[in-house]
Amino acid sequence: MLHTVNKSPFQNSSLEDCLRVAQKGDVILLLEDGVYAASAGTAKSSLIEKVVKQNAVYAIEADLKARGLGNLIKDVGIASYGDFVDLVEKHTAHAWL
């Protein structure tokens, strides 16, 4: 499974709702305001710090750059739009809007 999250973890519970359902081995893709969850040292960092130990977590590069984010949680991968297409091709996707 591929889970996409596009909302800020400070704004609503989309990411937490996603992580409650995601199984070991599922891929988590952060995009749009979802990429704020990949930021290190925040009040919400522990969510991704925990899940990245057993799931692949990616954040879209263009969204990170647009928001000026560089200090990311270790082991979060950076994905291009092309990588996004590859992930959607490979997995069944669910968008946690």
Added chain:
Amino acid sequence: MAATGKKVMVTVRRAPHGSIYVQESVEVMFIFATYDMDLSVVFLDDGVLALQKGQDTKGLGIKGFMASLGALVDWEVTNVYVDRQSLKDRNIAEDAIISIGKDDDTDAPIRPKVLDSAEIAKMMAAQHAIASF
């Protein structure tokens, strides 16, 4: 235009780029500035993310509004504030936020003033109207 004497505030609580809210708030700031009102602007909750340095929206294919925020002082929008706790929760250092203009004499960057929530609440209560984004 003559000052109206009305105290108005713009509050920004949304993250930039993911929705149109922050863009709209910037337009309203400039409109209020044109009418020469007693304007305050407050960034809090996810709104503080709009003040993060180094935002580059080229990859999204949008112009963004960083240049506008950087020129607020030129439009005499000088009462700009940011909530201390919201910055802390998002790991943004108080001295790492964007400047909204430069001091005419010293050329020093002017940054939004960091306030505690109690001070923000007091300012809110003193307004005639508040536009929230």
